[in-house]
Amino acid sequence: MTNLFVRKATGLVRSWSVFDAFVYALFSINLITLGLYSFSQMYYFGGGLIPALIVSALFIFFEVVVYAALIAVMPRSGGDYVWQSRILGGAVGFILAVTGWWFILWLWVPLYGDMFRHIVLVPLLGVLGARDLALWFAGTNNGSFVAALITLTIVSIFIALGMKTYARIQKFSFYGGMLGLFIVITLLLTGSPEAFRAGFDANATSMFGAQPGVYEATATLGTGAGAALPLVGGGLGLIFLTLPYLVFFNLWPNWGATLYGEVRGATDFKRNIAGMGSALLVTTLLGMLLLYAIGRTIGWDFYVQSGAAWWNYAWGFTTEAPAFPVWPYPALFASFLTSSRVLQFIVIALMSLWWFGWSGTVFLSSTRVIFAAAFDRLLPEKVAEVDERTGTPIYALLMMVLPSIVVSYLFSYNIANFRSLTLASTLVIAVTYLGTTIAAIVLPYVKPDLYNASPIAKYKILGIPLITVAGLIFGGFLVFLLYQWILDPNALYGIGYSINEAGYKNGTSIIYMLANYALAALIYFGFKSYRKRSGIDLDKVHSEIPVE
Amino acid sequence: MTKLFFATDIHGSDICWIKFLNAGKFYEADVLILGGDMTGKAVVPVVHQGGKNYRMTLLEQSFNITTDEELQDMTKRVRSRGYYPYLTTPDEISELEKNPERVSEIFNQEVLKVVQQWMELADKKLEGTSLKVYCSPGNDDMDQVDDIIRSSRRVVLVEGQVTPLDSHHEMVASGWSNRTPWDTHREEDEDQLEVRYEAMMSQLKDPRNAVFNIHVPPYKSGLDEAPELDKDLRPVLAGQSLKPVGSTALRKVIEKYQPLLSLHGHIHEGRGSTRIGKTLCINPGSMYEQGTLLGAIVKLGSNKIENYVLTSG
Numbered sequence: 065m066t067n068l069f070v071r072k073a074t075g076l077v078r079s080w081s082v083f084d085a086f087v088y089a090l091f092s093i094n095l096i097t098l099g100l101y102s103f104s105q106m107y108y109f110g111g112g113l114i115p116a117l118i119v120s121a122l123f124i125f126f127e128v129v130v131y132a133a134l135i136a137v138m139p140r141s142g143g144d145y146v147w148q149s150r151i152l153g154g155a156v157g158f159i160l161a162v163t164g165w166w167f168i169l170w171l172w173v174p175l176y177g178d179m180f181r182h183i184v185l186v187p188l189l190g191v192l193g194a195r196d197l198a199l200w201f202a203g204t205n206n207g208s209f210v211a212a213l214i215t216l217t218i219v220s221i222f223i224a225l226g227m228k229t230y231a232r233i234q235k236f237s238f239y240g241g242m243l244g245l246f247i248v249i250t251l252l253l254t255g256s257p258e259a260f261r262a263g264f265d266a267n268a269t270s271m272f273g274a275q276p277g278v279y280e281a282t283a284t285l286g287t288g289a290g291a292a293l294p295l296v297g298g299g300l301g302l303i304f305l306t307l308p309y310l311v312f313f314n315l316w317p318n319w320g321a322t323l324y325g326e327v328r329g330a331t332d333f334k335r336n337i338a339g340m341g342s343a344l345l346v347t348t349l350l351g352m353l354l355l356y357a358i359g360r361t362i363g364w365d366f367y368v369q370s371g372a373a374w375w376n377y378a379w380g381f382t383t384e385a386p387a388f389p390v391w392p393y394p395a396l397f398a399s400f401l402t403s404s405r406v407l408q409f410i411v412i413a414l415m416s417l418w419w420f421g422w423s424g425t426v427f428l429s430s431t432r433v434i435f436a437a438a439f440d441r442l443l444p445e446k447v448a449e450v451d452e453r454t455g456t457p458i459y460a461l462l463m464m465v466l467p468s469i470v471v472s473y474l475f476s477y478n479i480a481n482f483r484s485l486t487l488a489s490t491l492v493i494a495v496t497y498l499g500t501t502i503a504a505i506v507l508p509y510v511k512p513d514l515y516n517a518s519p520i521a522k523y524k525i526l527g528i529p530l531i532t533v534a535g536l537i538f539g540g541f542l543v544f545l546l547y548q549w550i551l552d553p554n555a556l557y558g559i560g561y562s563i564n565e566a567g568y569k570n571g572t573s574i575i576y577m578l579a580n581y582a583l584a585a586l587i588y589f590g591f592k593s594y595r596k597r598s599g600i601d602l603d604k605v606h607s608e609i610p611v612e
Numbered sequence: 613m614t615k616l617f618f619a620t621d622i623h624g625s626d627i628c629w630i631k632f633l634n635a636g637k638f639y640e641a642d643v644l645i646l647g648g649d650m651t652g653k654a655v656v657p658v659v660h661q662g663g664k665n666y667r668m669t670l671l672e673q674s675f676n677i678t679t680d681e682e683l684q685d686m687t688k689r690v691r692s693r694g695y696y697p698y699l700t701t702p703d704e705i706s707e708l709e710k711n712p713e714r715v716s717e718i719f720n721q722e723v724l725k726v727v728q729q730w731m732e733l734a735d736k737k738l739e740g741t742s743l744k745v746y747c748s749p750g751n752d753d754m755d756q757v758d759d760i761i762r763s764s765r766r767v768v769l770v771e772g773q774v775t776p777l778d779s780h781h782e783m784v785a786s787g788w789s790n791r792t793p794w795d796t797h798r799e800e801d802e803d804q805l806e807v808r809y810e811a812m813m814s815q816l817k818d819p820r821n822a823v824f825n826i827h828v829p830p831y832k833s834g835l836d837e838a839p840e841l842d843k844d845l846r847p848v849l850a851g852q853s854l855k856p857v858g859s860t861a862l863r864k865v866i867e868k869y870q871p872l873l874s875l876h877g878h879i880h881e882g883r884g885s886t887r888i889g890k891t892l893c894i895n896p897g898s899m900y901e902q903g904t905l906l907g908a909i910v911k912l913g914s915n916k917i918e919n920y921v922l923t924s925g
Contacts, residue, residue: 069654069655069657069698069708069715069718069719070653070654071653071654071716071719072794072795072796073623073653073752073794073796074649074751074752074789074792074794074796074878081846081848084848084849084852087849088849088852137902138899138902149924150904150924226854227852227853227854228840228853228854228855231848231849231852231853232849232853234849234852235849320852331672435884439883439884439885439922440921440922441921441922445885445887448834448884448885448886449886449887450834450886452832455832513692513903514902514903516689517689517692517693517902517903518671519671519672519673521673522673595921598919599911599918599919600909600919600921602921604638604639605639605909605921605922605923605924605925606923606924607925608904608925609631609634609635609638609905609925610631610634610638611627611630611631611634611903612630612634
């Protein structure tokens with residue numbers, strides 16, 4: 065029976081493709097960039113990586129439900145900023161949105177740059193025979209800083225090209241990157257530990273000038289550095305303690321979700337869950353497969369040891385340089401299983417697409433938040449200006465690029481131990497997510513009319529709205545993560561003020577994060593006061609007009 | 613100087629219309645301008661099952677209604693999203709499924725009934741106030757809407773006209789847009805649009821102090837970014853791919869006349885403000901389905917905009 069008569073009217077579109085949503089979410093929880101980068105740093109944890117992947121995915125699925133539900137109630141509204149502003153108030157919404165979607169991205173730039181040099185520049189230069197340049201990028205502070213500057217240039221170009229072009233770059237990168245990953249996994253599953261060891265020794269020497277016996281030396285250095293991370297097992301407690309590090313990789317399936325279109329019913333709500341949830345599932349399964357393949361041929365112990373040898377030196381815990389002088393990149397390791405330089409180049413080039421298809425996300429979200437703040441008169445009008453000739457948001461871009469250069473400099477040269485701030489990049493966004501999650505939990509109770517008129521009103525668990533239940537589970541997970549990061553009772557994460565006597569009390573990290581929040585509060589209350597003096601009451605313009 | 617409140621694209625939402633009428637007092641505005649697309653997009657059949665029992669489906673959720681109170685509550689819920697509830701029978705539904713022309717008639721009937729109710733409400737609520745209310749239907753609004761607005765004592769139809777806002781500022785208004793994939797009521801080719809715009813703008817005494825109230829936003833203004841669609845009207849790349857869909861003719865006339873202010877709608881997700889030369893262009897966007905009235909308050913000065921802000925009410 066007919067449920068609805070719809071006429072021809074502007075904006076009545078069909079549902080977007082779940083596959084496209086899947087691709088975007090898959091890039092946001094990027095196995096090759098974020099995943100391999102964090103796996104290599106987690107060498108000292110005791111919880112098995114594969115069970116940790118599964119447990120984290122279970123919790124993050126509730127994040128998917130929370131965001132899909134909020135999109136169903138308030139679609140295309142601007143995401144966290146609008147959700148929090150309308151439910152928790154303007155100050156909370158602004159402060160958490162600009163810190164989580166703008167300021168903290170300054171810190172992500174050197175991290176994107178670090179992944180760029182390790183995943184794209186160094187292996188490509190190595191395969192192409194430019195050994196000195198590869199080693200300069202891999203092992204020097206100048207190389208790190210220049211990689212960050214190149215990253216800034218590339219992502220600025222992506223912004224100038226616009227979303228339409230970048231979305232196509234992403235789609236191309238998805239297919240190319242998947243092909244590359246297929247080749248890598250095939251190489252690893254068809255190779256043998258003996259062939260890898262021989263290939264590693266030969267290529268490390270010929271490509272990067274490592275000394276003979278580099279395999280053995282790397283294993284020894286890694287063991288000395290405390291390589292411990294198991295592939296499986298480790299006990300539930302240790303697995304849970306692994307999660308606050310692992311979520312650097314997979315906390316983001318919702319990254320592009322706020323753009324998903326109008327939700328006209330339960331089907332579209334389910335499509336949102338399907339898009340993000342399938343990306344989470346496929347990434348988790350691919351991660352497990354890749355880790356298994358690594359363990360089978362590279363050898364799990366050697367993989368963890370190589371990461372330990374690299375980061376122990378990079379973080380300044382030892383002065384002994386790693387015997388293998390570049391970051392232990394599994395795709396590069398897989399390419400060592402072939403002697404064909406052409407095939408090696410193809411593998412590395414295809415795998416580079418995982419970075420190119422993902423890197424634009426660092427500024428795209430930020431420019432949206434800057435624009436939204438300017439439209440709300442919480443920033444000068446000028447920052448939302450777009451250059452007429454190129455279509456580039458020059459000032460918004462500068463507000464990303466200039467601070468990012470400063471932070472990249474501090475990170476690359478490890479000034480005030482800035483390299484220890486890696487996980488702070490995740491903590492600040494998790495705080496923003498917590499704000500959104502609290503908004504989701506209380507939504508049915510503080511905005512009942514809005515909630516009851518939405519397509520998710522019928523979903524309940526034991527009489528409690530699904531959005532509240534999912535929010536409580538994901539919110540509980542976030543509180544656990546924040547407790548571990550900030551108070552660090554087991555001295556594992558190094559970005560908070562550890563209550564463990566042996567733990568790190570990271571003043572730089574705490575000051576940096578608090579400075580982010582202080583700056584956001586200063587902007588909000590400063591502009592609010594300034595606008596009030598010029599006749600605009602920002603509280604009023606965001607208050608609901610009475611319906612009477 | 614005049615303080616105006618502008619909102620647009622409320623698409624049949626009763627809540628947004630009431631908020632719009634209350635916005636003058638709430639924001640202390642002198643003038644209210646509704647930018648077009650007043651009418652809703654869907655009719656929801658509420659099917660009689662005998663006695664006080666009805667069945668309806670809203671947002672893919674089925675509801676069985678058994679009391680008058682429930683019927684009233686569900687009607688309100690349907691209207692809050694800008695849809696039109698239509699009381700019917702299973703036999704009529706079967707007939708309507710075979711007769712699209714009759715569906716169209718019902719659509720028009722329900723839409724126009726609500727517009728009539730809105731005008732009556734405006735006349736009642738604004739009685740005794742000095743507030744001016746201007747309205748120019750948009751490309752989604754059928755022609756008959758104009759006659760109903762004309763019948764209002766307090767809401768002034770300004771389509772195609774030059775309207776003085778105060779002693780310094782005049783407004784031109786049009787709800788016509790460039791071509792859309794939906795073949796809507798008021799759309800035409802860019803060259804025809806240019807002729808339409810020129811016919812109004814050439815009558816302005818002082819174009820640089822004028823207000824353009826044109827439903828469609830100017831091309832490549834950032835206010836016209838909409839999800840790219842494939843041939844089946846499906847957003848490509850999960851809606852991540854945005855493209856400008858505004859009017860090139862409008863951009864041309866804005867660049868030529870350089871009015872003080874240019875007000876737009878049409879693209880609900882295009883909320884923002886920008887400058888084209890000296891002209892401040894605003895699209896407040898629309899969240900009518902959530903009952904939120906997005907808008908803009910603009911204080912007009914002599915030869916300048918004194919102040920402006922986008923609102924979320």
